[in-house]
Amino acid sequence: MKNKTLSHRSSFWLKPFARTSKKETHIIGLGGAGCNIAKYFYERGFEGSYSCLSNAERLDLPANFLFTEHHIYSREKRLQLMINKIKWDEECTMPDLDRIIPKSVEKRLKGNYRFILLVGLGGLTGSYLVKQLADFLKEKNKEFAIICTTPFNFEGEFTNGYANLIKDELSVLPYFYCFSNEGLREKYGNLTMRKVFDYASEEMWIKYNTYNSVKE
Numbered sequence: 001m002k003n004k005t006l007s008h009r010s011s012f013w014l015k016p017f018a019r020t021s022k023k024e025t026h027i028i029g030l031g032g033a034g035c036n037i038a039k040y041f042y043e044r045g046f047e048g049s050y051s052c053l054s055n056a057e058r059l060d061l062p063a064n065f066l067f068t069e070h071h072i073y074s075r076e077k078r079l080q081l082m083i084n085k086i087k088w089d090e091e092c093t094m095p096d097l098d099r100i101i102p103k104s105v106e107k108r109l110k111g112n113y114r115f116i117l118l119v120g121l122g123g124l125t126g127s128y129l130v131k132q133l134a135d136f137l138k139e140k141n142k143e144f145a146i147i148c149t150t151p152f153n154f155e156g157e158f159t160n161g162y163a164n165l166i167k168d169e170l171s172v173l174p175y176f177y178c179f180s181n182e183g184l185r186e187k188y189g190n191l192t193m194r195k196v197f198d199y200a201s202e203e204m205w206i207k208y209n210t211y212n213s214v215k216e
Contacts (some may be wrong), residue, residue: 003116023143024048026057026113028133031126033149034119041118051105051112055125068102072128081124081158093127093128093162101132109136117143121163121178122151131166145175152182 004199025048035052051066072095119126137144150163
């Protein structure tokens with residue numbers, strides 16, 4: 001019963017955003033965490049179409065997801081980034097492979113949708129792509145929201161530093177919602193990853209209503 005309640009709230013908090021038009025919602029999961037959250041939304045009955053991008057194959061995603069395995073770093077660059085974790089400046093995290101958005105995804109971005117970008121900040125692929133997609137959607141005057149999480153403290157200086165770098169860049173957008181995994185752990189105690197997603201849905205509902213009441 002608890003999961004159903006949280007599922008209802010995780011979709012209901014988006015209704016004010018959805019009321020801006022009659023467009024279909026298209027959910028885009030970026031990176032490993034983003035793919036997991038997109039799958040969570042789908043399993044909980046959130047209606048819409050779905051795309052996912054990750055640098056690793058995801059055979060566990062529903063058949064109707066448009067999945068694209070997408071690489072922005074060479075193997076050598078990725079290893080360099082992971083070894084030199086104390087260096088997390090913007091220049092360090094620039095891709096060394098073609099960073100153009102995949103054509104299959106770009107085609108959907110040009111469609112008549114409202115978009116929800118889901119990402120766990122701090123990961124190499126999702127963190128970079130969410131900024132690229134946000135810039136593209138903004139340029140095309142598309143309706144979009146970004147829902148993201150920041151890492152646990154134990155994930156290290158590189159991961160947290162990179163997450164905060166991207167968070168600061170995205171925080172100026174009107175529909176930007178970000179929640180700290182570390183904050184949820186401090187609030188609710190040690191959690192499994194599935195429980196983190198459940199509680200994040202509840203926090204999204206509370207935070208959005210606070211934001212919406214200010215705007216009204």
